[in-house]
Amino acid sequence: MWVSPHLGQDGKVYWKADSDSQLTKGLAALLVQGLSGCTPEEIVRIEPDFIAMLGLQQSLTPSRNNGFLNMFKLMQAKALELFVQQQQQRQQQEQPEAKSASVAINQEDKDSLSMQSPSNGGESDDVDAEPMKPAASNTPVADRMVYKLKSELDPVSLHVVDDSYKHAGHAGFKGGAGYSGESHFTVEITSARFEGLTSIKRHRLVYQILEEELKNSIHALSLVTKTPSEAGH
Secondary structure, three states, X not given: OEEEEEEOOOOOEEEEEEOOOHHHHHHXXXXXXXXXXXXXXXXXXXXXXXXXXXXXXXXXXXXXXXXXXXXXXXXXXXXXXXXXXXXXXXXXXXXXXXXXXXXXXXXXXXXXXXXXXXXXXXXXXXXXXXXXXXXXXXXXXXXXXXXXXXXXXXXXXXXXXXXXXXXXXXXXXXXXXHHHOOOEEEEEEEOHHHOOOOHHHHHHHHHHHOHHHHHHOOOEEXXXXXXXXXOOO
C-alpha cells in the first residue's frame, strides 16, 4: 500500500492512497475519506474503536482486519510526524532560517547535464552522455540522489529538498550521512519513464534507484512523481 499525507494551508491533513489490491484500495479509501480534513492532533487522538462500529470485523478475515488496523496506525504515525513538524516550524519562526539544500532542473538547462568530453574542449554534443558525477560538497547524499535520478530517469524536471532540519529532534536525524546530517528528503520528479505506471510502481522504481542511500543514509523520503503530461509539459 502507498499512502501520502499533505498538510494544507488550513493546518489540516489531506490524504492520498493506492494499492495493487482492489480490496486494500477500497479499505484505504475509507480511511482517506474519514481522516482527510482533520488536524494532525485530531488524527493522533482517534481510537481504533470505530473499526468495530463500522462492522468491518464481521466482513473481513482476521488478516484483513489486522491489515486495516496497521493501515490506520501507519496514517496516525505519519500524522504524528506532521504534528511534530508543525511544532518545530512554530519554534523556528523565532530563530534564524535553517539550512536547506535544494537542486532544481528544468528543460532549458538539461544540456548542462551531459558529461564534458576532454576531446572536444570540454563541450559535448552527445545528448545521451551520462551526467557529471557530483564533486565533493557539504551535501553528498543529495548530490548522489540527483546524479542517480538524472542518469536513470532523464527527468524533465527534478527538485530535491533536504528537509533534515525539520527533524532535528527525531531519532533518525543523524542517519548514516556522517557530518552532513542528511536524513530526510522531499523529491519532486517529472519523467516520461513514469508513463503507464501506478503511483506505487513509480515509487518502487525510485526506491530501486536510490537503494544504497535508503539503506545507509536516508531515514525518510517523500515522493511526488509525475509524467510530463500530468505536469503540463
